[in-house]
Amino acid sequence: MLEQGRLGTRQLATLTFMMVIGDMMLIYPSVITSYAKQNAWICALIGIPLGMGLMAMFLKLGNLNPGKNLVQIARKYLGFWPGTVFSIIYLFYFLVGTSTHSREIGDFMTSQIFQFTPIRIIILMFVITLGWGIYNGLEAIGRTSELLLPIVIIFILVLSFCLLPKVEIGYLKPFTDTDVVSLTQGILVSVTYPVGEAIPILMILPYTARQAHRTRDIIAAVGLGNLMLAMLVTISLLVLGAFLTQHNIYTSFILSQKISIGGFFERIEAIMATSWLISTYFKAMIYFYAFIVGIAELFNLKQYRILLLPACMLVFGMANVVAPNLTFIVITIVPYWVDWDTTLGILLPGMLLILMIFKKRKKSISN
Template sequence: MPEHGRLGIRQLTILTIMTIVGDMMMIYPSVIANYSGQNAWLNAFIGIPLGMGLMYLYVKLADTYPGENLFGILRNILGYWPGTLVSLFYLMYFIFGSSTQARVVGDFMTSEIFLLTPIRVVLLIFFIVIGWGIFNGLETIGRSGEILLPIVTVFMFILVICLLPQTDHKQLLPFTDTTMKQITEGLLVSFIYPVGEAIPILMLIPYVNQEAHRTRDLVIGAGFGNFLMAVLVTTSMLVMGLFLTQHNIFGSFVLSQKINIANFFQRIEVLMASSWLISTYFKSTIYLYAFIIGTAELFGFKTSRFLVLPSVLIAFALSNIVSPTITFIVTLVIPYWLDWDITMCLIFPVMLLIIHLIKNKVRFKKNTV
């Protein structure tokens, strides 16, 4: 395998949480509100057990061939050439995922904080840090996650607690003002977007030191990450209502601007934005890392370090051309991205498990004859 670093199960769980939270911390309320309507907060909470079930499915897929990453599993289940073809689709998914998440960071920074700074400068700095983290190896990424996860979690709960005086439970009503189509699409968004996009974790599982409690910890981690998102959506609905939640792309940033306790504790939106930048950094890093490891796996390289620089440059270039504006991402990219997520994060994993079970039954029958 091209990676020689090792992770503890706690570090893998933390990276899973970071990948689930990621860019969703900023855009998730707007996305799910547009799909679910008035019941966005309810769908977000229903999505917690669904997301935990999806993570359980990923772990079971990893258990089919212990010691293999996602690309190795694909080749073992589908065969060498069909597995390689599907792996190429996942490579494209990983590199576009990393680039798009970085692009959202660039759009946010240049539209809300650094208004006169060219977006290419922000993206370049962001990818330099990503490349440096990947170059230093998986263990460095894992230990950094252990240090920075408490910051993300604490800032999230500060946001919620400080906004409690401004909440209005009537903003959640009425419960029945939602069509069946909105309920179905909202439920898909509630677990496919946050937890489904954690599928690059399957590229990290072979590098975990111990197997004990792996399933339990990853499923709980998925539930915790999705719970944070559900709390954020509910807070946004309670404070801003449905219309403003739908039409504020960077919802949590707008929420943080509303914090004002005794005209003293206020103007902390940049601190809140820093927690989102941290989580998005880890998500973009994991996606790009999965692309690099996957490329090395497909082409049989013994090491992947020499792929870091060209991969970072490709992701940087894609982040500049993947979308002209954040409005383009929200109105055109996200609806189709949901279909892409459903295909890559739900349909393919379920299909792989079904094929694996069928192959095992066929082998069992041949052995008993």
């Protein structure tokens, strides 16, 4: 086995929650509101059960092949060369995902907090921390996520409750002026962005202890993560309105600046930034881990750590060239990213699962 460490069910559920929240904590309200306007909160709520169903499909794919990751599953059911091409598509997706998350960190920090720091320095520091986490192994990643999870959850709850005095119900009206196409797009975003991007779980599932209630706990973690995001979308609409929510890419950061209770509890945007950095860090690290382990599996290497240094250099380089600036990401990349997530997070895994079930039934009938 490439990985000697083992994750417990609670650690895997924690990492799943981090992948669902991830960078979505900051940009999700803006993205979903750009499609569904003031009805984005409805789409976010509908996305909770749909996202849980999508994660159940991922787990079904993994549970039918215990001890095998996505690369091994693809080669088993598609054949060696088609499975290899299938795996390369996903490995490229994991690489681009890691690079994009690193670039998001750089853009956010240099535009909101460290305006005079070169973005390459921020990205370099982030990539080094990613490499250090991967070097220490999957078990260390899981245990660290358990320690830092309360910070993320507590901030979302504090942000939501402290903004209640600034709520304007009228921002949610009218309820019925959004067309069906926009609502459908909003629902698709609510499923593909948070949960469809959790497809790397199939690369870490083989290294998880098969404990009781594993499937239930992971699906519950997905539901909790989507519920937290729905809370952020709702509070953003109630406080800022649909127009400002749509046109502020860092909506949660703007909301945290509006908190002021008694002239004492205010200016907590640094805490917000910290919690977002934590969740994005773990999401990027799982993507990075899936990429490195997938490459090692693809070439039948005995260990993956020898790939760590060149992979870090590759991610650092791609993070600097993936987009020239933040405006390019918002205008050009974001509208098409949902199609990519839909293809790799829903369509291809669904087709692979159907093929797997068909082959198993055909084999049982022939026997």
